[in-house]
Structure formats: C-alpha cells, structure tokens
Amino acid sequence: xxxxxxxxxxxxxQFTILLSLIGVRVxxxxxxxxxxxxxxxxxxxxxSAFIQxxxxxxxxxxxxxxxxxxxxxxxxxxxxxxxLNEVRALGSPARFPTRVSAWLVHLVPDDGSDVSEPHDLSxxxxxxxxxxxxxxxxxxxxTGEGFGRSVSQxxxxxxxxxxxxxxxxxxxxxxxxxxxxxEKDERGQEETSPASLNQxxxxxxxxxxxxxxxxxxxxLSGLELPPQWQDFLSEFDDFDSMVPQRMSDLEADLPNPIxxxxxxxDAMVTRGDSANCRPASSRAPLFRLESxxxxxxxxxxxxxxxxxxxxxxxxxNSSRNETSPTQMGGFLDEAVFEHINMLDLGxxxxxxxxxxxxxxxxxxxxWLEDSDSGLSLESSSRSAASPSTSSDSFCEDEGxxxxxxxxxxxxxxxxxACAAAYRDWSPVNLLDNIWHDHTYSAPQxxxxxxxxxxxxxxxxxxxxxxxxxxxxxxxxxxxxxxGLQFSAFQIVNMPVENFLELLDRQNLSGxxxxxxxxxxxxxxxxxxxxxxxxRKLDAIMGLQGEVDGLAVQRDALLRQRAHTAKALSAAxxxxxxxxxxxxxxxRDEYGHPLxxxxxxxxxxxxxxxxxxxxxxxxxxxMTGSKTVKRKKVKKP
DNA sequence: GGGCGCTGTCATCTG
DNA sequence: CTCAGATGACAGCGC
Numbered sequence: 001x002x003x004x005x006x007x008x009x010x011x012x013x014q015f016t017i018l019l020s021l022i023g024v025r026v027x028x029x030x031x032x033x034x035x036x037x038x039x040x041x042x043x044x045x046x047x048s049a050f051i052q053x054x055x056x057x058x059x060x061x062x063x064x065x066x067x068x069x070x071x072x073x074x075x076x077x078x079x080x081x082x083x084l085n086e087v088r089a090l091g092s093p094a095r096f097p098t099r100v101s102a103w104l105v106h107l108v109p110d111d112g113s114d115v116s117e118p119h120d121l122s123x124x125x126x127x128x129x130x131x132x133x134x135x136x137x138x139x140x141x142x143t144g145e146g147f148g149r150s151v152s153q154x155x156x157x158x159x160x161x162x163x164x165x166x167x168x169x170x171x172x173x174x175x176x177x178x179x180x181x182x183e184k185d186e187r188g189q190e191e192t193s194p195a196s197l198n199q200x201x202x203x204x205x206x207x208x209x210x211x212x213x214x215x216x217x218x219x220l221s222g223l224e225l226p227p228q229w230q231d232f233l234s235e236f237d238d239f240d241s242m243v244p245q246r247m248s249d250l251e252a253d254l255p256n257p258i259x260x261x262x263x264x265x266d267a268m269v270t271r272g273d274s275a276n277c278r279p280a281s282s283r284a285p286l287f288r289l290e291s292x293x294x295x296x297x298x299x300x301x302x303x304x305x306x307x308x309x310x311x312x313x314x315x316x317n318s319s320r321n322e323t324s325p326t327q328m329g330g331f332l333d334e335a336v337f338e339h340i341n342m343l344d345l346g347x348x349x350x351x352x353x354x355x356x357x358x359x360x361x362x363x364x365x366x367w368l369e370d371s372d373s374g375l376s377l378e379s380s381s382r383s384a385a386s387p388s389t390s391s392d393s394f395c396e397d398e399g400x401x402x403x404x405x406x407x408x409x410x411x412x413x414x415x416x417a418c419a420a421a422y423r424d425w426s427p428v429n430l431l432d433n434i435w436h437d438h439t440y441s442a443p444q445x446x447x448x449x450x451x452x453x454x455x456x457x458x459x460x461x462x463x464x465x466x467x468x469x470x471x472x473x474x475x476x477x478x479x480x481x482x483g484l485q486f487s488a489f490q491i492v493n494m495p496v497e498n499f500l501e502l503l504d505r506q507n508l509s510g511x512x513x514x515x516x517x518x519x520x521x522x523x524x525x526x527x528x529x530x531x532x533x534x535r536k537l538d539a540i541m542g543l544q545g546e547v548d549g550l551a552v553q554r555d556a557l558l559r560q561r562a563h564t565a566k567a568l569s570a571a572x573x574x575x576x577x578x579x580x581x582x583x584x585x586x587r588d589e590y591g592h593p594l595x596x597x598x599x600x601x602x603x604x605x606x607x608x609x610x611x612x613x614x615x616x617x618x619x620x621x622m623t624g625s626k627t628v629k630r631k632k633v634k635k636p
Numbered sequence: 637g638g639g640c641g642c643t644g645t646c647a648t649c650t651g
Numbered sequence: 652c653t654c655a656g657a658t659g660a661c662a663g664c665g666c
Contacts, residue, residue, distance in 0.1 A: 496654065521655095526644060528656055533643090535657090 475519040482512060491516060492523030575601075586611065 472480075476488045484491070484502075491499065499520060503513050580596040587593055594611070602610045 522645065524655070525646080525657095529644070529658080531656085532658055 475522060478515055479519060482508075482515070488519050488523060492520050492527075583611070 473488065479486070479488045479491060484506075486494070486502075491502075494502075499516075503516060506512075508516070579601040582601060583594045583596040583599050585593075598614055599611050600614055602612045604610060
C-alpha cells in the first residue's frame with residue numbers, strides 16, 4: 001500500500017511537472033479541495049457561467065459569497081471554495097503552498113527507504129552530487145509548478161555562492177526538519193513547519209545560485225594567454241563574481257521583499273480586513289504579469305553582465321529565473337512613476353472605511369429587508385418619510401414610469417383569477433428557470449430551495465407590511481392593488497414566459513400591463529444598478545490595491561536602481577584600475593610601457609581583449625596567442 | 637440652504 | 652424583435 005501510494009504520488013508529480021512545463025497552471029489548491037479538476041481553472045479567465053463583468057471576483061472574497069452565479073450548479077463549488085478560504089484565513093500563515101511543498105519534498109524521493117530520507121540530504125561530501133541532483137529536482141519542481149515560493153529576503157541575503165560547509169549545514173538542518181516532518185506525516189498531520197520549508201527553499205536557492213555560478217562560461221576560455229593576461233582575466237572573474245555579490249548584498253537592504261506564490265495566489269484571498277487582504281490579492285496580478293513560468297535556461301552572460309537574477313525577485317515564481325542583461329534596461333523609467341504620481345490616485349486612499357464596511361454589510365443584508373419596491377438590498381431611510389407612502393400617492397414622483405390611474409386599485413378583485421392562471425408556475429419552476437440573477441444578495445433568498453420559497457417571501461413581505469406598512473414600496477402597493485397574488489419581487493423574478501402568460505391571461509388593461517412591465521423593469525433595473533455600483537466600488541478598491549502594489553514595486557525598483565548604479569560605478573572603477581595595471585605591463589615595440597592615460601582595455605563580445613587608445617585612433621587587438629601582437633602606438 | 641452620499645429610475649446600448 | 656443586463660445621467664431624499 002505504501003508503495004502504491006508512492007508510485008501514485010510520483011506519477012502525479014510527474015504529470016504535474018509536465019503540465020507546468022507546457023504552460024498549464026496547475027491549481028493544486030483547487031485540486032486539493034477535491035471538487036473540480038485543477039485543470040478547470042487553468043484559464044483563469046471569467047467563466048461562461050458568470051456574467052461578463054468581474055462578478056466572479058467576488059467569489060473568492062468574503063463579500064462575494066453571496067454573488068449568484070448563472071449556473072446554480074456551481075454553488076457547491078464556490079461555497080466549498082469560500083469555506084476553504086475562510087478556514088485558511090483563520091490566521092495560520094501556513095497555507096497550501098507550504099503544505100504542498102512539504103508534500104513534494106517528502107514524498108518524491110524514495111529508494112526503498114522512507115521518503116525524503118534525510119540521509120540523502122546529509123552533508124556527506126561523497127553524496128554531494130546526489131544532493132545536488134535532489135536539490136535540482138526540488139528546485140525544478142517548485143519552479144516548474146509555479147511553486148516558486150519566491151525566495152524571500154532571508155533566503156537570498158548575501159549568499160552568492162554557497163560553500164560546501166554551509167550547504168552541509170543547511171542540509172543537516174533540513175534533515176532534522178525532514179525527520180520532524182516525517183513524524184508529522186505519519187501522524188497524519190498536514191501541518192508543516194514554515195521554518196523547515198524556509199530551509200528547504202533556502203537550500204534550494206543556494207543550490208541554484210551555486211549551479212548558476214558553476215555554469216557560467218569563462219569569459220575567455222580556450223585562449224592561451226600570457227601570465228599577465230591570465231591574471232587580468234582572473235581579475236575579471238573576480239569582477240564577475242563581484243557584481244552579483246554586491247547585488248545580493250544590496251538585496252538585503254530591501255525592507256519589504258515581495259514574496260508570494262503566483263500559481264496559488266487565489267488561495268491567498270482572505271476574508272480578513274481589507275488592509276490585510278487587499279495587498280495580497282491585488283499584488284498578485286501585478287506580478288503575475290512579470291512571471292514567465294518557463295525559463296530555466298542559463299541566460300547569456302557577458303563579461304560585464306552577471307546582473308544577478310536575484311534583483312528581480314519581485315517577479316513571483318520567476319524570481320529564480322535569470323533575467324537577461326538587456327532587461328536591466330527595463331527598469332521602469334522614473335517618468336513612468338512620475339506619470340503615475342500625476343494620476344493622483346492617492347486620493348483613492350481616502351475612501352471612507354465606513355463606506356467599505358457599509359458595502360460589506362450591504363452584501364450581508366437580506367434581499368427583502370426593505371426597499372422602495374420591496375426589492376432593495378438596503379434599508380431605505382427614505383421610505384418612512386417618503387411622501388409617496390401616503391395611500392393616495394400612486395402617481396406622484398413617478399416620472400414617466402406609469403401613466404396609470406386609480407383604476408388599478410379597482411382590480412383587486414381579480415386575485416382569484418390570477419391564482420388560477422398561475423397555478424402552473426410553482427416555486428420549483430422559478431428556481432429552475434432563474435439562471436440570470438446576477439445580483440449580489442439575492443442568493444440568500446433564492447438559495448433557500450425549500451418548496452415554500454415563495455410562501456416564505458410572501459410571509460416576510462406580509463409581516464413587514466403589517467408591522468411597518470409605511471415601508472411598502474410603491475410598486476409593491478400597485479401590484480397588491482391589482483389583486484395579483486404575486487409580489488413585486490416575484491413578478492420581477494419570475495421567468496419571462498410566466499410573466500407574459502400573466503399579462504395575457506389576466507385581461508388586464510393597457511395601463512395595467514404597462515404597470516406590471518414597469519414594475520418588472522424597475523425591479524430588475526434596481527438590482528442592476530445596485531450591482532453596478534458595487535462593481536464600481538470594487539473596481540475602485542481593486543485599483544487602490546494596484547496603486548499600493550505599484551508604489552511598493554516602485555520603491556523597490558528605485559532602490560535597486562540606485563544600488564545597481566552604485567555597483568556599476570564601483571565595477572567601472574575596478575576595471576579602470578585593472579586596465580592601468582595591465583597597461584603598465586605592456587610594452588610597445590620599443591620596449592616602452594604604454595601610458596595608461598592614453599590607452600584603455602576593451603573586452604569585446606567575442607572574447608578579444610583589445611588595447612584601444614582613448615582617442616579615436618586605430619585599435620589593436622591582442623588575441624590569445626603567446627606572442628601578443630603589438631602595434632606601434634602613435635603617441636599623440 | 638447648499639453639499640454630499642445613497643438610492644431609485646430612466647434612457648440607451650449591448651449581447 | 653424581445654429580453655435581460657450594464658451603465659451613465661438625473662432626481663429625490665436624508666443627513
């Protein structure tokens with residue numbers, strides 16, 4: 001049984017890796033929830049089951065659990081998903097990404113012994129290659145699967161190259177942690193020490209850096225150089241290693257390392273306060289734009305390149321992906337930021353938190369609490385004092401909505417006929433046919449799938465009517481005056497076929513038909529307006545989160561740019577010093593040393609090192625031969 | 637009394 | 652063409 005589990009796990013992991021390699025985002029989170037295949041969400045786009053507007057964004061939020069999907073069959077999925085998010089939002093920092101990482105680490109390797117045998121990761125120098133392979137596999141797993149737990153600050157600080165001893169120490173710690181994890185796994189616990197994973201990630205990151213450093217092609221390999229040039233080139237090797245080291249040092253200065261899991265970002269949506277959840281939820285899409293889930297190849301390195309990829313740790317799971325030096329110029333121009341500043345989006349931060357709370361409370365408000373027409377989400381304070389609440393105010397403040405007269409009130413005796421006409425329209429039919437309710441809060445009423453749904457609604461409306469008759473909406477009162485046994489809410493939400501049948505069978509006058517159509521139209525439009533406004537607010541909040549995320553990103557990039565400029569300046573000085581040293585050892589054909597003030601060294605892309613006059617004169621090339629070609633320099 | 641926010645409603649467009 | 656939804660604009664109301 002244990003082996004079967006192992007093989008199944010390995011197969012699953014391999015399949016996941018394959019999917020990730022072809023660019024399919026595997027949502028292990030959803031997979032673990034067990035409701036949908038992880039591939040279902042690989043597109044990440046709006047499902048056809050939802051409306052075109054980003055209503056589904058509410059799905060993953062606390063406020064969104066009331067959004068009604070077009071397809072009620074998805075309710076189970078979304079409800080479960082919401083509950084899962086709520087459970088995760090209870091405060092445990094260890095979410096699924098952590099657990100999945102541990103799961104991979106512990107279950108992948110198995111050679112007859114227990115999984116993730118720590119001794120495989122021990123610091124035995126003889127097992128160095130094996131360890132390297134293990135780490136490489138783990139790294140590939142994480143990176144390929146979008147597990148790229150972007151190495152946080154403490155994982156990349158000032159550790160450009162990992163010494164074997166350090167690595168062994170790391171692995172020793174890893175071993176201990178793995179033992180603990182194995183014990184936990186045996187107990188069936190899913191909790192994983194974040195520290196251990198941190199160690200894992202750190203070791204993996206260090207290993208990657210080590211691998212990267214080992215795969216760097218020598219700048220001038222294959223050339224036979226005189227000793228002084230070899231020294232010089234060795235200095236360049238130092239220079240190559242110097243820059244990333246500086247970058248790593250610089251990265252430690254970042255106070256707010258942005259680390260997140262891209263592929264599982266939806267699991268980061270919490271139900272906490274907006275201050276906590278907003279940045280996480282809004283930052284993810286920002287950086288996902290930068291994520292390139294693919295590149296594992298070692299980037300082209302120039303002699304002066306070696307721009308450390310750790311600089312770009314902001315870009316999510318691509319933080320370990322190397323960035324080509326040309327991207328160095330991709331630093332956002334400050335003008336862009338100035339342009340952002342000119343947008344004056346900071347005012348968005350002045351959104352009243354009470355308003356946001358109000359939005360939250362609105363989403364929790366039952367549909368029928370109160371309304372102008374019995375349909376509103378919110379309690380309408382205007383109803384009590386509204387002049388239209390008087391019994392004879394049917395036509396006032398109506399605009400062009402009605403054009404109907406008191407004649408309507410005389411129709412109250414038609415209630416029996418209406419009931420007969422609609423005995424075939426049951427609440428079950430209503431529930432079966434309403435697939436287009438895009439409201440935010442209507443589900444609370446409609447999710448009550450009891451057969452007495454309409455009766456319940458009626459009772460609620462009736463009770464409200466009895467207790468607070470002044471809260472009856474105008475449309476509701478008009479419908480009652482018609483003698484229909486259906487409320488305005490039901491008229492609004494009944495299928496159009498039933499509504500047309502109602503209009504046909506009731507022998508209603510033109511004005512009455514107009515009234516019912518207006519009631520239905522107004523009710524639907526009211527909900528649509530509410531949804532639209534909520535959507536607007538949500539968009540504003542989302543933009544605010546994006547602005548915050550961009551501000552953080554901007555600060556980080558500015559710091560990185562300053563540090564990079566400083567490092568480049570230091571490198572230039574170092575290069576200049578080296579050039580002077582080298583030039584001082586070069587003699588011209590007369591045996592005179594070259595004047596460093598008049599010449600400089602130039603390292604071309606093809607590996608040649610040339611001595612060039614500082615003025616624009618003919619340069620001469622020194623190839624990798626033992627006898628350095630010398631050309632008489634025409635001194636100015 | 638004016639400003640502001642909320643809400644309902646209408647008109648219009650789109651799918 | 653009809654229907655439903657989305658959205659800008661406007662008005663009424665309360666604070």
